[in-house]
Amino acid sequence: MRVLDLGCGSGLDLASWGIVASDEVTGVDIDKNRLAAAQLRFPTRTYQLCPGECLPFQAASFDRVISSVALPYMNIQKTLSEICRVLVPGGALSFSLHSPSFTFAELLYNAFPRPIPMLFRLYVMANGLWFHCTGRTAGFLRRRTESFQTERGMRIALHRAGFENLVFSRTVGPDGVRFFVEANCSYRARFAGRSCRHDLLRTRATSC
């Protein structure tokens, strides 16, 4: 199976996600130091520096996409449509997310009383509420994106991007409630998708 680990960080063994040694894993991230650490740890895997919002892969390049707590740091609607494009029709997406309690804990225990971190955390909370209502996220001063996610917002975002067969589950860990989502890219959405490069050419965005 061809697997994309989106926002792979320093690399995870992925066994808990059902990935076995014979699977062909590609990891992407925007942090080159983490990618270098991942490559050292897993020399047989392929790692590439790129944002989740604009993936440098042909359509239908992967059978499965996995993302462990990385979508909260991305523009979710752009990333989901890119995931659908690079998945084969019916391909599986599995990911974990931050719940609102993670953001509240960050605000209370890590940001308070420093003004700039508190301002950023307030933006994350507002962005999470916006996501809950619309299934869309907004960037902070066009530089960084972060939000918390709710099941309602995620359902809206996944349906809009063309995913189906949604399954939600939760676990409680040391950093609060984390929730897991499984979905499949619908056959129809796969053919409606187009590469982010079209948008990039139009808007002269710099990533990718």
Ligand SMILES: C[S@@+](CC[C@H](N)C(=O)[O-])C[C@H]1O[C@@H](n2cnc3c(N)ncnc32)[C@H](O)[C@@H]1O
């Ligand atoms: C909380 S870490 C999770 C790393 C890894 N998946 C894990 O579970 O250990 C979030 C990761 O997402 C990456 N990231 C943030 N924004 C990204 C983006 N727009 N595109 C790709 N990766 C991104 C970060 O560099 C970071 O490595």
